[in-house]
Amino acid sequence: xxxxxxxxxxxxxxxxxxxxxxxxxxxxxxxxxxxxxxxxxxxxxxxxxxxxxxxxxxxxxxxxxxxxxxxxxxxxxxxxxxxxxxxxxxxxxxxxxxxxxxxxxxxx
Amino acid sequence: xxxxxxxxxxxxxxxxxxxxxxxxxxxxxxxxxxxxxxxxxxxxxxxxxxxxxxxxxxxxxxxxxxxxxxxxxxxxxxxxxxxxxxxxxxxxxxxxxxxxxxxxxxxxxxxxxxxxxxxxxxxxxxxxxxxxxxxxxxxxxxxxxxxxxxxxxxxxxxxxxxxxxxxxxxxxxxxxxxxxxxxxxxxxxxxxxxxxxxxxxxxxxxxxxxxxxxxxxxxxxxxxxxxxxxxxxxxxxxxxxxxxx
Numbered sequence: 001x002x003x004x005x006x007x008x009x010x011x012x013x014x015x016x017x018x019x020x021x022x023x024x025x026x027x028x029x030x031x032x033x034x035x036x037x038x039x040x041x042x043x044x045x046x047x048x049x050x051x052x053x054x055x056x057x058x059x060x061x062x063x064x065x066x067x068x069x070x071x072x073x074x075x076x077x078x079x080x081x082x083x084x085x086x087x088x089x090x091x092x093x094x095x096x097x098x099x100x101x102x103x104x105x106x107x108x
Numbered sequence: 109x110x111x112x113x114x115x116x117x118x119x120x121x122x123x124x125x126x127x128x129x130x131x132x133x134x135x136x137x138x139x140x141x142x143x144x145x146x147x148x149x150x151x152x153x154x155x156x157x158x159x160x161x162x163x164x165x166x167x168x169x170x171x172x173x174x175x176x177x178x179x180x181x182x183x184x185x186x187x188x189x190x191x192x193x194x195x196x197x198x199x200x201x202x203x204x205x206x207x208x209x210x211x212x213x214x215x216x217x218x219x220x221x222x223x224x225x226x227x228x229x230x231x232x233x234x235x236x237x238x239x240x241x242x243x244x245x246x247x248x249x250x251x252x253x254x255x256x257x258x259x260x261x262x263x264x265x266x267x268x269x270x271x272x273x274x275x276x277x278x279x280x281x282x283x284x285x286x287x288x289x290x291x292x293x294x295x296x297x298x299x300x301x302x303x304x305x306x307x308x309x310x311x312x313x314x315x316x317x318x319x320x321x322x323x324x325x326x327x328x329x330x331x332x333x334x335x336x337x338x339x340x341x342x343x344x345x346x347x348x349x350x351x352x353x
Contacts, residue, residue, distance in 0.1 A: 045280075052275035057268045078268075081261075085268035089276075092269075 050086035057082015141202035181343035204331035
């Protein structure tokens with residue numbers, strides 16, 4: 001019995017299976033996968049990236065100052081460089097990937 | 109222990125208690141995690157059944173999960189890093205999950221532990237990059253095509269960005285575990301405090317109890333997710349080290 005009104009009757013088994021699964025709600029939408037970034041998670045991640053880069057920059061500045069006794073010269077330089085590195089980290093986080101390679105998971 | 113007097117004591121759960129000289133509850137739970145992973149893999153795979161049982165399924169699923177992760181993130185060359193990533197993932201996962209047991213200690217809630225793990229990853233990634241690319245590795249800190257005059261600015265920024273990986277990797281795991289366990293303890297303390305304040309309080313204690321039940325479920329998700337994130341980021345860093353840029 002041919003039923004031309006049924007969608008994708010001529011389509012392959014895979015396509016019909018996909019349509020049936022979608023109709024039954026078995027395929028969850030992409031965003032529902034664990035590990036996908038929520039706005040909160042992404043925000044916290046970005047904040048952490050800035051804070052950690054800033055901590056490394058300031059730490060290096062203080063260490064250099066302590067070694068060369070030039071306080072606060074390197075502290076100030078480290079603060080700005082650390083902040084710039086933090087922005088760079090967030091930029092790369094939002095870019096998701098860097099150069100050719102396998103698809104990266106974003107917002108981890 | 110939940111509510112000493114009328115104050116909330118959320119941090120005593122992270123205290124180290126010595127069991128023997130130089131051996132604390134943190135070390136004990138690390139050994140338990142190691143023994144648990146070994147038991148899962150050795151006992152789970154002992155039957156080598158074609159149709160796996162429950163334990164064998166768990167062992168195979170965790171193996172294949174990490175194997176897929178390593179293959180997808182690093183590529184074909186990444187297979188030799190599989191033992192490292194698998195060990196790291198299982199150790200963190202077991203540490204996080206053991207911490208969800210009542211009265212258990214969460215060793216991943218100490219920055220000393222997570223920082224050491226992150227440092228191991230960092231040293232390995234740098235060593236791999238140096239071994240594969242030699243001195244060419246240092247071109248990583250200066251993008252191609254950038255004007256030479258900007259080198260004094262770009263190189264320190266790239267070096268700080270590279271070093272900040274250790275901090276962000278360790279702080280992410282540490283902060284997630286601490287925050288989750290503090291939340292659980294705070295809401296559990298609310299339950300005890302309100303429950304001991306008469307009949308009306310007992311009724312009110314239902315709300316924090318409900319929140320705590322939801323939080324326990326959420327913490328199981330976080331326990332898995334943070335182990336996964338640590339493993340994924342390790343793979344991404346290894347990919348950078350193998351392919352450079």
